[in-house]
Amino acid sequence: MGCPYGYGSLPKAELSVESRIGVSPSEKAENACPMKRKHEEVVLGDLSSRSSAEVRRSRKDPLYYADYLKLDKILNAQEPLSWKAKDLCHDELLFITIHQTYELWFKQLIFEIDSVRDIFECLRLGEKQISTALHRLNRVKEIQKILVEQIRVLETMTAQEFLNFRDYLFPASGFQSVQFRLLETKLGLKLEKRVNQDFMNKLKEEDKKKVEKALSEPSLFDYVERWLRNMPFIEFRGYRFASHYKEAVEKMHNLDSCALNRMLEGEEREAAMKDLASTMEIYESVWDKDVHKKQKELGARRLGFRATNACLMIMLYEDQPMLQLPARLFQVLVDVDDCLNQWRHRHTQMVHRMIGQKIGTGGSLGHRYLKETVDRHRIFSDISNMSTLLLPKRFLPELPTTLRDQMKYFHSIEPYDRTLFELGGGGDNVELDWTFC
Numbered sequence: 001m002g003c004p005y006g007y008g009s010l011p012k013a014e015l016s017v018e019s020r021i022g023v024s025p026s027e028k029a030e031n032a033c034p035m036k037r038k039h040e041e042v043v044l045g046d047l048s049s050r051s052s053a054e055v056r057r058s059r060k061d062p063l064y065y066a067d068y069l070k071l072d073k074i075l076n077a078q079e080p081l082s083w084k085a086k087d088l089c090h091d092e093l094l095f096i097t098i099h100q101t102y103e104l105w106f107k108q109l110i111f112e113i114d115s116v117r118d119i120f121e122c123l124r125l126g127e128k129q130i131s132t133a134l135h136r137l138n139r140v141k142e143i144q145k146i147l148v149e150q151i152r153v154l155e156t157m158t159a160q161e162f163l164n165f166r167d168y169l170f171p172a173s174g175f176q177s178v179q180f181r182l183l184e185t186k187l188g189l190k191l192e193k194r195v196n197q198d199f200m201n202k203l204k205e206e207d208k209k210k211v212e213k214a215l216s217e218p219s220l221f222d223y224v225e226r227w228l229r230n231m232p233f234i235e236f237r238g239y240r241f242a243s244h245y246k247e248a249v250e251k252m253h254n255l256d257s258c259a260l261n262r263m264l265e266g267e268e269r270e271a272a273m274k275d276l277a278s279t280m281e282i283y284e285s286v287w288d289k290d291v292h293k294k295q296k297e298l299g300a301r302r303l304g305f306r307a308t309n310a311c312l313m314i315m316l317y318e319d320q321p322m323l324q325l326p327a328r329l330f331q332v333l334v335d336v337d338d339c340l341n342q343w344r345h346r347h348t349q350m351v352h353r354m355i356g357q358k359i360g361t362g363g364s365l366g367h368r369y370l371k372e373t374v375d376r377h378r379i380f381s382d383i384s385n386m387s388t389l390l391l392p393k394r395f396l397p398e399l400p401t402t403l404r405d406q407m408k409y410f411h412s413i414e415p416y417d418r419t420l421f422e423l424g425g426g427g428d429n430v431e432l433d434w435t436f437c
């Protein structure tokens, strides 16, 4: 019997975990993890139980386009309820088609996000794996753009045209889209952060279990945090990023407060100084664990102390060769988060146009509920908020030469200690910590 987690058991012709995450067989052996997710089960269904010989054998009969794409199933899956009731509402077909198209794309998005989570599940992360993750997240972003654009097609239907068949839909709603919940959850949206957790009670038992399973597994956010926490460079042979950063911030703060004192007077000066002091508290969270903890408790931060430091260091020194890929990764994570938010926003706008202030077919407050999810359901806001902590280049402390040398790529002629990055740790005084917060 093959490995219960699918290692070595998938037929060659089919998708293997390694091919999806870009890890070679030897790397795979080192990464073998008994907890390996097997989303082939979810995505490929019974295909994974067929051997490559069987798949090839079936190709003795010439493959036919419609059969390959299972068009008989897809194109016969639109059954407008108004048509069944002989109340022929022309626009219901569009309504169904667009929802089905969304669900197909959601499936693809979940597949891509799962493969990126697989990549981050490995403890050995090198440039190759990060590049693959980036590549797939870029695809996610491009699909999301289509999802946002598609709303315009639905908006060719008027509110009156929608109302003509809306009653047939009760109590079904996008609120029950399991794939959308899986997508949000796998990216990192926690149940307790949601505006309304009632959607769980509206799901069928089997769907509820799928969401519960996803909630019990590490999300992409969790994996990124773990990876950041184990970045070696924030403490390296006597160098401590937080201390150097603190010095630079204090220097900048002093100059800023001198300038404000000089330029402003009275109440205006008082208000500006107050603003400066509150921004200083945000900066302090980088070197003062208690301030960081307070911000976490207030919900202003989600990333842990060490991960926040690593994230900031990467963004500040993004032009260092070794930090370029991680910096690009942050950018695409923020893009994905933004795109999801843009979809939420556009969907909310469209809902307002279709049903005004009416409650939703799923029983929520409709437009008012959806409006609240925009922004509150953001996932990677820690990374976008990091901009507050960035410093102009003139204040940025120079990195020690020994550290800069370690950050060069291996094609550099200078000696390079690959283990530092690939093991996700290994720098001085770094205890590797692979747990999840």
Ligand code: HEM
Pocket: 098, 099, 102, 103, 154, 162, 173, 174, 175, 176, 177, 180, 199, 347, 350, 351, 354, 355, 359, 360, 361, 362, 363, 364, 365, 366, 367, 369, 370, 373
């Ligand atoms: C006429 C078009 C549409 C209307 C009037 C509409 C209305 C609503 C309303 C009112 C909600 C809130 C839950 C509820 O009480 O029902 C909702 C949620 C949702 N809808 Fe739509 N919707 C439309 C089209 C779509 C489309 C095309 C999709 C694509 C899949 C979609 C996906 C969703 C999802 C995923 C949610 C859950 C959002 C969340 O809880 O954050 N909707 N919709």
